[in-house]
Amino acid sequence: MPETRTISFGEAVNAALRRSLEERPEVLLYGEDVGVPGGVFGVTKGLHKQFGDRVFDTPISESAILGSAIGAAMFGRRPVVEIMWSDFFLVALDQVVNQAANVRYVSEGRLTAPLTIRTQQGAVPGSCAQHSQSLEAFFLHTPGIRVCMPSTAQDAYDLLLAAVDCDDPVVVIENRALYHAGKTEVEVGGPVAPIGGARPRRTGDAATVVSWGTLSSQAVVAADSLASEGHEVEVLETPWLDPFPWDDVTASVARTGRLVVAHEANHTGGFGAEILARVAESGITLRAIPQRVAVPDMRLPAAPELARAVLPDAAGIADAIRRVVS
Amino acid sequence: MTETDRMLRDLRDIWRIRLLEEKVRDLRASGEIVGSVHLCIGQEAGPVGACDALRPTDALFVTYRGHGWAVARGVPVVGILAELLGRASGVNGGRGGSAYFSAPEYGFHGENSIVGAGAPLAVGAALAGRYDGTDRAAVCVFGDGAMNQGAVHESMNFAAAFDLPVVFVCENNGYSELTPIRDMVRHDVLAERARVYGLLGERIDGDDPAVVRERVADAVESAREGGGPVLLELMTARLVGHYIGDAEQYRAPGELERLAEVEPAARLGRALREAGVPDADIDAARADAAAEIDAAEAEALAATPADVETVRSHVHA
Numbered sequence: 069m070p071e072t073r074t075i076s077f078g079e080a081v082n083a084a085l086r087r088s089l090e091e092r093p094e095v096l097l098y099g100e101d102v103g104v105p106g107g108v109f110g111v112t113k114g115l116h117k118q119f120g121d122r123v124f125d126t127p128i129s130e131s132a133i134l135g136s137a138i139g140a141a142m143f144g145r146r147p148v149v150e151i152m153w154s155d156f157f158l159v160a161l162d163q164v165v166n167q168a169a170n171v172r173y174v175s176e177g178r179l180t181a182p183l184t185i186r187t188q189q190g191a192v193p194g195s196c197a198q199h200s201q202s203l204e205a206f207f208l209h210t211p212g213i214r215v216c217m218p219s220t221a222q223d224a225y226d227l228l229l230a231a232v233d234c235d236d237p238v239v240v241i242e243n244r245a246l247y248h249a250g251k252t253e254v255e256v257g258g259p260v261a262p263i264g265g266a267r268p269r270r271t272g273d274a275a276t277v278v279s280w281g282t283l284s285s286q287a288v289v290a291a292d293s294l295a296s297e298g299h300e301v302e303v304l305e306t307p308w309l310d311p312f313p314w315d316d317v318t319a320s321v322a323r324t325g326r327l328v329v330a331h332e333a334n335h336t337g338g339f340g341a342e343i344l345a346r347v348a349e350s351g352i353t354l355r356a357i358p359q360r361v362a363v364p365d366m367r368l369p370a371a372p373e374l375a376r377a378v379l380p381d382a383a384g385i386a387d388a389i390r391r392v393v394s
Numbered sequence: 395m396t397e398t399d400r401m402l403r404d405l406r407d408i409w410r411i412r413l414l415e416e417k418v419r420d421l422r423a424s425g426e427i428v429g430s431v432h433l434c435i436g437q438e439a440g441p442v443g444a445c446d447a448l449r450p451t452d453a454l455f456v457t458y459r460g461h462g463w464a465v466a467r468g469v470p471v472v473g474i475l476a477e478l479l480g481r482a483s484g485v486n487g488g489r490g491g492s493a494y495f496s497a498p499e500y501g502f503h504g505e506n507s508i509v510g511a512g513a514p515l516a517v518g519a520a521l522a523g524r525y526d527g528t529d530r531a532a533v534c535v536f537g538d539g540a541m542n543q544g545a546v547h548e549s550m551n552f553a554a555a556f557d558l559p560v561v562f563v564c565e566n567n568g569y570s571e572l573t574p575i576r577d578m579v580r581h582d583v584l585a586e587r588a589r590v591y592g593l594l595g596e597r598i599d600g601d602d603p604a605v606v607r608e609r610v611a612d613a614v615e616s617a618r619e620g621g622g623p624v625l626l627e628l629m630t631a632r633l634v635g636h637y638i639g640d641a642e643q644y645r646a647p648g649e650l651e652r653l654a655e656v657e658p659a660a661r662l663g664r665a666l667r668e669a670g671v672p673d674a675d676i677d678a679a680r681a682d683a684a685a686e687i688d689a690a691e692a693e694a695l696a697a698t699p700a701d702v703e704t705v706r707s708h709v710h711a
């Protein structure tokens with residue numbers, strides 16, 4: 069039965085996992101510290117207790133975590149596995165790129181890998197260069213993998229359920245700064261939405277801002293400050309990056325003629341580049357040079373003051389919007 | 395140096411690490427240090443014993459739980475604290491932080507925040523020694539949990555296949571974050587994994603600096619002389635959480651009380667007393683360390699913040 073609960077982002081993830089385990093006997097949930105301890109961020113709390121050996125801890129063996137999930141998925145399970153930080157994917161990327169992504173295509177659909185990989189990423193104050201990266205572009209460069217990045221508790225719930233329901237591998241990228249960052253009303257227990265779709269967070273005709281992850285809320289803050297300067301800006305959050313809502317984005321840009329893309333990933337090769345390219349290819353005549361807001365091409369320093377100097381924020385997005393509307 | 399003098403020096407060095415870590419814990423609690431911090435309280439005997447057996451030219455790669463290894467290797471405490479505090483005078487100017495700093499000029503080739511990732515780097519340091527005419531040995535330090543990481547196994551075999559002078563030091567503190575190692579392996583004597591790769595493997599008392607010093611010295615010298623790599627499993631315990639804020643629900647009842655009885659500083663203090671060393675000398679070991687750490691804290695806190703102007707330098711040559 070659908071109901072509204074006031075819960076945090078982390079609790080919304082927990083609720084989606086619990087529902088998946090309840091409704092689908094083929095779901096398994098595992099990863100480092102995911103079982104008995106309930107996750108290093110407390111997100112999987114109570115699930116081992118309720119579901120026993122369908123929820124378990126693993127060795128620190130990312131290749132085996134991912135590869136075993138693919139194998140189990142080929143044999144009828146629907147694993148949901150956790151890679152604690154997206155940075156740790158990198159020790160096991162083969163399992164994503166060479167294994168999971170190929171299963172359906174090469175077997176002509178006779179084998180599939182319906183697994184969900186939950187991870188979290190992003191820079192929070194004090195985290196080191198190996199715990200700060202935004203790596204979504206790695207997965208977006210890999211056809212065959214679906215990718216989403218929820219930034220609200222509602223999307224944390226909805227997108228995870230959609231991911232589990234999806235018959236292909238899905239990478240769900242969460243953010244540790246969001247897990248316990250306050251409670252909001254979340255509809256739970258409703259129908260499971262299909263993957264994909266955009267989230268208009270604000271409407272306007274002056275410019276289109278496309279964003280995802282934690283920067284989405286910063287984009288809204290930036291747009292609000294531009295409104296006080298007389299420019300009503302549209303903010304499109306795109307928590308689904310694959311499939312990406314190309315039609316929504318191009319329709320908005322065709323209307324506003326002005327585009328800003330903001331992400332916490334590095335500038336070069338970031339998904340913002342793809343969006344600018346697609347808009348250019350669509351033949352839309354832009355009325356201003358499109359702008360990308362991203363981390364400059366560099367490594368991230370641990371000292372909060374240093375990181376603050378290079379991480380994109382609402383002020384940086386507002387500056388970019390000013391450049392396109394002026 | 396007499397046996398008791400050495401024990402007193404070890405005790406002072408254990409206290410230098412422990413008191414630094416307590417300082418770090420307090421500075422993290424007060425918000426002066428920001429972000430994830432992994433303390434090595436309880437595991438100090440490993441670095442104190444092992445670093446004593448290394449030459450300045452040897453390579454040392456450790457983990458995020460590496461403050462103690464840095465201190466034992468001779469990195470100035472003030473530079474470490476300044477790094478954790480995000481000061482310009484930190485060993486990496488604030489770029490590394492608690493979990494990923496290095497100070498190569500002291501033979502400290504860095505912490506690593508990717509589990510197991512230091513092992514291949516150590517293999518490379520040893521490999522370079524084959525071509526640069528030195529007889530450099532390389533030590534890499536990692537935890538029990540890292541023994542389940544592919545990179546560590548690839549490294550052990552790689553080093554063994556080429557007889558490289560690498561000493562793999564596994565600090566077995568019983569847990570990987572919140573999960574007991576015994577639940578994650580079928581056979582929990584990790585040192586025995588060495589044999590299948592043709593390494594010497596030995597489980598030792600990691601809480602006795604004298605034992606660690608002797609076994610690491612033997613391992614390093616035999617590896618240096620072409621005897622092949624060695625895996626030492628140092629049995630130890632951390633007396634604090636994996637990270638600050640860890641609720642430690644995985645502990646057995648009474649576990650921390652039991653560990654407090656046998657932790658390295660308590661053990662060494664008892665042994666010194668039994669050897670007839672006066673209490674004043676034993677207390678002085680701690681007081682000397684405390685004076686050094688307090689002075690370093692004051693200096694680091696007074697240092698200027700990290701330099702934002704240069705934040706983008708050093709990405710490329």
Ligand SMILES: Cc1ncc(C[n+]2csc(CCOP(=O)(O)OP(=O)(O)O)c2C)c(N)n1
Nearest residue numbers: 156459507508509537538539540569570571
């Ligand atoms: C490849 C990778 N996977 C997971 C992590 C997260 N992580 C950090 S420390 C740790 C536990 C490591 O345990 P152990 O090797 O025993 O070292 P200890 O922390 O006990 O010193 C884990 C899982 C990581 N940093 N890198």
Ligand SMILES: [Mg+2]
Nearest residue numbers: 537538569570
């Ligand atoms: Mg451990």
